[in-house]
Amino acid sequence: MGVESQTILVVGGGIAGITAAVEAAETGYEVVLLEKEPSLGGRVTKLNRYFPKLCHPTCGLEINYQRIKKTPRINVMTMSTVAAVSGEKGNFTVSVKRAPRFVNANCTACGECTKATSIEISNDFNYGLDTLKGAYLPHEHAFPMRYVIAPEAIKADGEAIKAACKYDAIDLDDAGETFDLNIGAIIWATGWQPYDANKLTMYGYEMADVINNVEMERLASHDGPTKGKILRPSNGEEPKKIALVQCAGSRDYNHLPYCSRICCLGSLKHAAYIREQYADAEVDIYYIDIRAHDKLESFYVKLKNDPQVNFIKSKPARIEADENGNPVICGEDTISRDVYATPYDLVVLATGMEPSTVCGKPPVEIEEDEYGFLVPKAGEVDGQISAGVASGPLDVSMSVQSATAAALKAIQAVRSNS
Amino acid sequence: MNAVSPTPTKKYDLSFARWVRDNIDGGDRMNMCMQCGVCSGSCPLSDQMDLGPRKIFMMVRAGMKEAVLKSNSFFQCVSCYNCVVRCPREVPVKYILHGLGRLAIQEGYQDKKDVANARFADAFWWSVTTFGKTDERLVPTLYFFSAGFVEGIKKSLANLKIALGMLKTKRMHIGMPHKTKNRGELKAILEKAVEIQARHEGGA
Amino acid sequence: MGKKFTFYPGCSSEGSGVHLDTSTRAVMAKLGFELEDISDWNCCGASVGDLAAGHLPTAALSARNLAQAKEQGDQDVMTACAACYLNTHATNEEIRDNEQSRADLNEALAAAGKSYDGSLHVRHACEVLVNDVGMDAIKAQVSNPLEGLKVAGYIGCQTVRPFAGTERGGDYSEYDHPSFLDDFIKASGAEAVDFENATSCCGGSVAVMKPEQTLHLMHKILSEAKEKQADVIATPCPLCQTNVEMYQDAINKKYGTDFNIPVVFHTQLLAVAMGLDSKKDAALHQNIIPADKLKAMAK
Structure with a gap:
């Protein structure tokens, strides 16, 4: 074995990647934390609240960001992805590709650049539910707190944007870069994406008032497209009758054969959001089984005692549009054996989690399970470990546990080299 | 009646689910059912079924053989396959339903004279075994009269206009039925198939 | 070929x-x-x-x-x-x-x-048209485009659903919103109306045995075709064609409607669009409800 590195690379800057990075760095190891988006935080930063305590995720993230700032051993690289991996444990050569941000560290997040462009782009942070200007802060809790300029805004208004910046933070010539890192162990914390509801052809996702669960989080968030007010996307009105449809894709051999684990609690939380905002609203939860395990059951019991939250044991067969375009859920109530067709103002599909790697495999050989989750069995032996939802469907607290364990395995991997 | 499943007279039969698993086409996947209701919810005639597929599967598991085999649900199936393609557990619902329907008739839980489908199927099978083909004139006629002479006349009259339309557009012909040429060969194959099937069912 | x-x-x-x-x-x-x-x-x-x-x-x-x-x-x-x-x-x-x-x-x-x-x-045959022929090759044979004909593409059940997941069945379309029939209609030069009931069931053989139990299914299909102002319904399934055509009288009687919508096969449309003979090739004389508008377009 040639040159040996004890640096740990963490791929993915969501809650699992951040956790693995700070745990390893605080133990004394050098860590590079790679994130493809312009800000850390991943899926968690797009949530309104956590279940079951309904606290805000910004709180936990902020503590972690402080830990990163206090630990000089963590090198955070945003807008960066792994282009190639070669070598072996203790001596990987990882080629990193950084996409252009066009904004350097001088940025104070003053926002003058935003005013200098007229280009509007889809707001990925809000899952495309609204648009934003082509010179933007990813979101109000971004880390690093630094603006991004979209390539199309650079093309259209580059000079004007540069002129508007008082801090010389705009780099029009930023072309991105590719460089190599010498790495001892790799933690893949590449996370998840919501299962594409368009594939659930019987559930009418093309209807405006049929949304998925991650979009619901954005609707309920104060920095979301509706400023935190849950409104019908079709007409902006307050919904009075809302359906939450469980297992939209999960536990289904035609889609995701496994249980995604978070959706039951996610929907119970959505019922709580709705009941908090609208005293009169009625919420129907369609489910096969409610999987609220261990300590989470009390949250379920609380919602179950709410007379305006109805639990209907039925996997809906289809969602149709009525003559006014409102979604109508059709199926069989398996308790009463009634065949129903019930109209709603808003339907939320509890789409499951699939590993993000289904849309782009890591450029390295790594074991996967039958569903595409990364499960490198000989983690500390071959220096590749998976953490968080990259390794299987987990909620936030389980992701954090998984990431802490991954940090320990990575440390064992690089220590055995020394 | 030809008793093919083990205990045709008991109300409850706890071995029924096992028998269905081993003998009904598709029955080996019935244990995958998680009672989600998608099959009964997808079915276009679910509201005309007394039980619907999901409940039938639950009752088969509970050993409620008699109650299951007295269900009307098998005979409302339009073979649209919605249940088959939507089932999240890949249970071939339609196939199991048709198998149970045949069992209900075979074991005498339901009388053929009360089950239109069974009478229609008999007329159909008569045509297939006699001519090798479906005769679209004789099968409905035989079926119409299978419920009795008066009913037959009534149904025939109700369909007279349709039949005349078919004749006029040459979609129904006058004369002998169309036939498969080598009917002896077909007969030999079908008789053998019936024999093999009886062998399997008897050995269950 | x-x-x-x-x-x-x-x-x-x-x-x-x-x-x-x-x-x-x-x-x-x-x-x-x-x-x-x-x-x-x-x-x-x-x-x-x-x-x-x-x-x-x-x-x-x-x-x-x-x-x-x-x-x-x-x-x-x-x-x-x-x-x-x-x-x-x-x-x-x-x-x-x-x-x-x-x-x-x-x-x-x-x-x-x-x-x-x-x-x-x-x-x-539909799958062969999609996978072995392709829309471009079909269009290349269309010498008599059916301009101005509004068609409701009604696929039914058994042409797609039972084998959506099978080896070849899954190749040409998925089973909820398959596009191939509308593609044929467009290739013929006609207009395909947006037909929600494209894969609704007509009642199949139960419609033959017990029409009274399935007329509501066909009523739904015909109502949408009428509402969308389709000149004809086109289907690839022989049982769908016969059911939806021959029960219109019974449906009119039961629901007080006045349906008289021709139901043709997609291949009848294509035959006319390809300039083939309206009788010998398209067999338009064999529809009980005559597809007059289509017939008038035939060469």
């Missing part, structure tokens, strides 16, 4: 669905395909065979057809009828993949000195 298929016409080809048979043969010939019929075919068992006789005798019907097809060569077997395709395709897969069924059905076939190993491919 010039590809050859062994063709399985099925019982409806000699009766209620003769116009599907005629127009399919005409369109396939125009596209350069050679169809050789299974020489002495029998019924496929439709959807009621298993109720009358059980699974194995029903599958034996298709096994005999397939054994004959194999004797006629290794070329793919094609059929235009949804039920024929369903049974023939399913039996073919069963013989190929299920050891017990292969043994049982070969034992039955042996009673007539026949055998079959499941090595053929069974294809639906």
Whole structure:
């Protein structure tokens, strides 16, 4: 074995990647934390609240960001992805590709650049539910707190944007870069994406008032497209009758054969959001089984005692549009054996989690399970470990546990080299 | 009646689910059912079924053989396959339903004279075994009269206009039925198939 | 092209669905395909065979057809009828993949000195049009585009659903919003209305046995076609064509409607659009409710 590195690379800057990075760095190891988006935080930063305590995720993230700032051993690289991996444990050569941000560290997040462009782009942070200007802060809790300029805004208004910046933070010539890192162990914390509801052809996702669960989080968030007010996307009105449809894709051999684990609690939380905002609203939860395990059951019991939250044991067969375009859920109530067709103002599909790697495999050989989750069995032996939802469907607290364990395995991997 | 499943007279039969698993086409996947209701919810005639597929599967598991085999649900199936393609557990619902329907008739839980489908199927099978083909004139006629002479006349009259339309557009012909040429060969194959099937069912 | 298929016409080809048979043969010939019929075919068992006789005798019907097809060569077997395709395709897969069924059905076939190993491919004519021909090649043959004709594309159930997940069935469309029928309609130069009920069930053989229980299903289909101002409904399924056409009187009586909507096969549309003969090739004279507007467009 040639040159040996004890640096740990963490791929993915969501809650699992951040956790693995700070745990390893605080133990004394050098860590590079790679994130493809312009800000850390991943899926968690797009949530309104956590279940079951309904606290805000910004709180936990902020503590972690402080830990990163206090630990000089963590090198955070945003807008960066792994282009190639070669070598072996203790001596990987990882080629990193950084996409252009066009904004350097001088940025104070003053926002003058935003005013200098007229280009509007889809707001990925809000899952495309609204648009934003082509010179933007990813979101109000971004880390690093630094603006991004979209390539199309650079093309259209580059000079004007540069002129508007008082801090010389705009780099029009930023072309991105590719460089190599010498790495001892790799933690893949590449996370998840919501299962594409368009594939659930019987559930009418093309209807405006049929949304998925991650979009619901954005609707309920104060920095979301509706400023935190849950409104019908079709007409902006307050919904009075809302359906939450469980297992939209999960536990289904035609889609995701496994249980995604978070959706039951996610929907119970959505019922709580709705009941908090609208005293009169009625919420129907369609489910096969409610999987609220261990300590989470009390949250379920609380919602179950709410007379305006109805639990209907039925996997809906289809969602149709009525003559006014409102979604109508059709199926069989398996308790009463009634065949129903019930109209709603808003339907939320509890789409499951699939590993993000289904849309782009890591450029390295790594074991996967039958569903595409990364499960490198000989983690500390071959220096590749998976953490968080990259390794299987987990909620936030389980992701954090998984990431802490991954940090320990990575440390064992690089220590055995020394 | 030809008793093919083990205990045709008991109300409850706890071995029924096992028998269905081993003998009904598709029955080996019935244990995958998680009672989600998608099959009964997808079915276009679910509201005309007394039980619907999901409940039938639950009752088969509970050993409620008699109650299951007295269900009307098998005979409302339009073979649209919605249940088959939507089932999240890949249970071939339609196939199991048709198998149970045949069992209900075979074991005498339901009388053929009360089950239109069974009478229609008999007329159909008569045509297939006699001519090798479906005769679209004789099968409905035989079926119409299978419920009795008066009913037959009534149904025939109700369909007279349709039949005349078919004749006029040459979609129904006058004369002998169309036939498969080598009917002896077909007969030999079908008789053998019936024999093999009886062998399997008897050995269950 | 010039590809050859062994063709399985099925019982409806000699009766209620003769116009599907005629127009399919005409369109396939125009596209350069050679169809050789299974020489002495029998019924496929439709959807009621298993109720009358059980699974194995029903599958034996298709096994005999397939054994004959194999004797006629290794070329793919094609059929235009949804039920024929369903049974023939399913039996073919069963013989190929299920050891017990292969043994049982070969034992039955042996009673007539026949055998079959499941090595053929069974294809639906629509799927051949999509995968082997393609819309561009279809359009290239359209010399008489059906401009101004509004068509409701009604696929029904058995043409797509049973085999959406199977080897070839899944290739050309998915089962909830399949696009191939609208593609055919557009290729013919006609306008495809947005038809929500494209894959709703007409009642199938239950409509034949117990129409009173299924008229509401066909009422829904016809109501949408009327609301969308379709001049004709086009379908690839012989049972759908017959049901939706012949029960309009009964539906009008039950619901007080005045439906009189022609129901044609997609191949009848294509035959007219390809400039073929309206009678000899498109068999338009065999629709009980005459498709006058389509007929007037024929060359």
